[in-house]
Amino acid sequence: MVNLSSKPIKEKSYPQIYWMQENVQIPCKEGSKNIFCSHCPQRVLAHFTNRGNSDLEVKITTKLQAEPLVRKVSAGAPFVEEFEQVSSIELIPSQEDIHSKTGVLKLDALLFYVEEQTQPFPTLAWFLPNTCVENEVSRQPDSFADCLWVTDTIWQSRTPRKINIEIEATGNHDVRVELEEPGGVFQIFNVSAAPAPPQFRKLTGEFEDIVSVRVKCQKSPVNSCSVCKYKYKICYPRPLGLVAPN
Structure with a gap:
């Protein structure tokens, strides 16, 4: 402890x-x-x-x-x-x-x-601005028979936040990204796995008023059922006027 x-x-x-x-x-x-x-x-x-x-x-x-x-x-x-x-x-x-x-x-x-x-x-700076959380995820299907995965909630907050997001499909399967705003409003993005062109394999951007980020693996139409892999990085932008720490 x-x-x-x-x-x-x-x-x-x-x-x-x-x-x-x-x-x-x-x-x-x-x-x-x-x-x-x-x-x-x-x-x-x-x-x-x-x-x-x-x-x-x-x-x-x-x-x-x-x-x-x-x-x-x-x-x-x-x-x-x-x-x-x-x-x-x-x-x-x-x-x-x-x-x-x-x-x-x-x-x-x-x-x-x-x-x-x-x-x-x-509220945008209740902890150190520019703090990032990042991870590489490897998920076996929750149902091999249908090659289905449950949704991962990779970030959430009671307070709407402005966040920078990078999510990349690094394995053989696509991922669906759901960005939730207050009131149950969602922005939906699809990130494709190889052999899709590189520009379709990653989602990047700055988004405002987000309360949760969800990722769901989806079977690629061209790849057989296997482990789903993706990586993400979520950062809190630095508010104007703040001085970076030494």
């Missing part, structure tokens, strides 16, 4: 930012593992990647909800979300997974967090 990292990052005129990175590997039969705990409520950007063969649940305890928030992360899937008023984050092997008794929970965790402030400050 990490309790208030000693790795601060300073940004002029903004609160001190902390971050922690941990590679978790424990037998699922050992049960849960607490990876974050703070006596002072924290605003947290959590980025997890399930590297194991078992599904897991992330339990986030906050001061805003009476009951902990629970997010399921499938084997091989990424997970990114912003949370407010966080006091603890716990990892739990999924009890519904057939591997939960014999599997090994493997997780890459990256957290950025800042202590809640009594004075408000710009």
